[in-house]
Amino acid sequence: MxxxxxxxxxxxxxxxxxxxxxxxxxxxxxxxxxxxxxxxxxxxxxxxxxxxxxxxxxxxxxxxxxxxxxxxxxxRGDFGVSVTYGKPVLEVILGRFPLTLELAVLAMIIAIAVGLPAGVFAATRSEKRSDLVVRVLAMIGQSTPSFVVGLVVIYILSAGFGILPSMGEFVPLTVDPVANLTQMILPAAVLGLAFTASVTRISRSAMLDVLGDDYVRTARAKGAPARDVIWRHALPNALIPVVTLSGVECGYLLGGAVLVEQIFALPGLGRMTLDAILQRDYALVQGSVLFVALNFMIVNLLVDLVYVALDPRIRLGGRS
Known part of the structure; x- marks a missing residue:
């Protein structure tokens, strides 16, 4: 088996x-x-x-x-009927899930796009002042709750710049991509802040380990450019812990979107679940939690399969 x-x-x-x-x-x-x-x-x-x-x-x-x-x-595929909406639970969930999924995906993209280069940058300048700055910022980002960051950002934008994030009627990505991203980019950045910090710290630690391996020293001894050594030889192996973290964090982002959606008035799955709890909508709460749990398990399974692509030495069939 x-x-x-x-x-x-x-x-x-x-x-x-x-x-x-x-x-x-x-x-x-x-x-x-x-x-x-x-x-x-x-x-x-x-x-x-x-x-x-x-x-x-x-x-x-x-x-x-x-x-x-x-x-x-x-x-039988029947999740029950929502007391709040008077509709089948699965229909309500599928209507709200695309927004939460988009929010989580955008948060992951931002986190990896910012955190991975920051971690590599810090690793290549280990124990220097720039490395210390990156590590301190990552620790602050990882320690600050997303709902606190969201409230502070809204306050700064409104009190400092006289503008408010768009909290009007949600515009789906398929209707108007520009308007949609205008609404989603700030909540996604807030949601992904802690993940960005985690990616930075994990990628820095993984790169420091890999840069000391024999094959990296051999590539340097052969005169390979420093950029090739870092991005072509070291980074692919340093990505494995980042992929692991991404799989776990994806599930947390789906569940953690509750407060961010509430703060930015986004009609997603998280906000709907919170309202369902307050309304004691048993069927909707149960269906939402099961739906998120299933997605969490699927993502983690896909992450395990990605291991093989990143490191051919791994054979999933032989793992315990």
């Missing part, structure tokens, strides 16, 4: 564990979905009407029965 087959077998096991955790966690929050959905109007309903609504959404039954009905529906 090869590595890919073993990983695919673990998918349903992990998803089962995630489904149990999110199912129990959302129900441990005080309150119920009917009251949260109707707000003050819930007090106008008679007990019979509340019971009818609870029966309609299936929350009048035991947790075990609710879980069995939900998990049975998942097997």
């Amino acid at each position: 090869n590595y890919l087959t073993r990983r695919l077998i673990t998918f349903p096991i992990v998803m089962l564990g995630v489904s149990i955790l999110v199912f129990v966690a959302i129900r441990l929050i005080p309150g119920d979905s009917i009251t949260a959905m109707l707000g003050t109007e819930a007090g106008l309903l008679t007990p019979e009407q509340k019971q009818a609504l609870a029966a309609y959404f299936g929350i009048d039954q035991s947790w075990l029965t609710q879980y069995w009905r939900w998990i049975s529906g998942l097997v």
